[in-house]
Amino acid sequence: MMTACIRTDRECADICGYLEQAISRNSPFVSELAGVCATICQACGDECKKHDHQHCQDCAQACYECAEACKKIA
Helix, strand or coil: CCHHHHHHHHHHHHHHHHHHHHHHCCCCCHHHHHHHHHHHHHHHHHHHHCCCCHHHHHHHHHHHHHHHHHHHHC
């Protein structure tokens, strides 16, 4: 039941972590990575929002905020 949610959470955490590393080393690909990160964060938020658990709702909100921040960087 939660397989897609967990999978998307992991994808989101991985790209967010990688973007953080790319920003810290001043990678020339930050804009492109931020665009991908925004897409994945949005998808993660959409998936988590489907579930009634409070931690899923909290995750969805955080993902939506992250997606907006990434869009500004992209």
